[in-house]
Amino acid sequence: MSFDRLGLSPELLRAVASQGYTEPTPVQSQAIPLVLQGRDVLAGAQTGTGKTAAFVLPLIQRLHASRPSGPRVIRALILTPTRELALQVEESVRTYGSQNSIRSTTIYGGVGFDPQVRALRAGPEIVVATPGRLLDHLGQRTIDLSRVEILVLDEADRMLDMGFIRDIRKVLAVLPARRQNLLFSATFSNEIRRLADGLLDNPAAVQVTPRNTPTELVTHVVHMVDRERKRELLSHLVTSGRIDQALVFTRTKHGANRLAQQLDKDGITATAIHGNKSQPQRVRALADFKAGRFAILVATEVAARGLDIEALPHVVNFELPMVPEDYVHRIGRTGRAGVDGDAVSLVCVDELKL
Incomplete structure (x- = not known):
């Protein structure tokens, strides 16, 4: 049609x-x-x-x-x-x-x-x-x-x-x-x-899609890892070329800032976006990420809501969300408009119940 x-x-x-x-x-x-x-x-x-x-x-x-x-x-x-x-x-x-x-x-x-x-x-x-x-x-x-x-x-x-x-x-x-x-x-x-x-x-x-289900264009990958080694694993996935650009989700604003700083120390260009950032700061961070000046955009749930990033190849759950619906929303940032995407979850033992 x-x-x-x-x-x-x-x-x-x-x-x-x-x-x-x-x-x-x-x-x-x-x-x-x-x-x-x-x-x-x-x-x-x-x-x-x-x-x-x-x-x-x-x-x-x-x-x-x-x-x-x-x-x-x-x-x-x-x-x-x-x-x-x-x-x-x-x-x-x-x-x-x-x-x-x-x-x-x-x-x-x-x-x-x-x-x-x-x-x-x-x-x-x-x-x-x-x-x-x-x-x-x-x-x-x-x-x-x-x-x-x-x-x-x-x-x-x-x-x-x-x-x-x-x-x-x-x-x-x-x-x-x-x-x-x-x-x-x-x-x-x-x-x-x-x-x-x-x-x-x-x-x-x-x-358009079955209720409360993720898109079929997304490949889901789970890595079991100790909590204290999540950042190390994420850095490895990026530096090894398995992840080139990604939107990474954390649960808290402090966690988003800390992870972006740690990745930066690892030599990976990263920035954070969350509710404590001013509107100009958020707009600038998103624009820089879209332009490829940052490989990683670390975001909280609320801050990432509504973000429109064309052809985003990867979404990473650095920490799993508390409810299944939030998982659907998170990975909805990739696998869009007919383009395949990857949803990568870094899961530690105490998150298995989620």
Whole structure:
């Protein structure tokens, strides 16, 4: 199937073609027609499946087709768990909406409040936001969501994992009752089901991958190793050429910093990214990693959420996550867009119970 059979406008088809895409991914071919019909959608799709375009493309078309006269108002709200993901989603909105004169902005914490207020006053039609900072703007009455027509919860499972459920419910309380709702999630817990049941009206279900399972493009490798020798083994895997570039997961911010410093002493270019880093520091570290200036990017669970790294060959679990769903999210950074990847786990005896 080609994009021109999904019901997209010529402007959007040109925007898609300009990015080099010729055929929609499964989630795109299933979700785009449903969103264009105005249906509520419950979509199970992991990172790397093309899910962002699956809601951004039809969202732009629906807004453009029914643009009201008068001042611009916020007509679509996209909630994401992290600022990195918010920036990436809004970049997609800008890319695909360039020929439709759709205005958008991002709202997230860790940066100044006033520039966001000015951006909101400029009249965006689409706002991509993290829940906490969005509530700050609602509390200060610097944002008006009374005209929202479409709500998207992107990576809803991670938002719940990060404790945003109360914030999400507060946001829902100020939105118009009549609206289209789209919920995208890589995994489906009972809490996600309860949220979906209360949010979605007769939703169409889109399931691209089996629930709570990793992608088939990823090869899983486990190395049993004593905890105190994990860093030594990781260094060996890199210096021997078995791992050339990798996103490495640790459980704590301190652990991420320490591992990056130790690898650097081993002669391996490494940097860390976590919640204590400022937004400019995180953006710079990611850009340097993508450019190949670092072989290793060490990250915590939350910091890595939403990171978009094209053709990442390896993900390393320096420490196993506490819950299986987090394993799915971690390895979702590799094996993307039809490209094979490796998930390497360094496991010590006391982690076997995980």
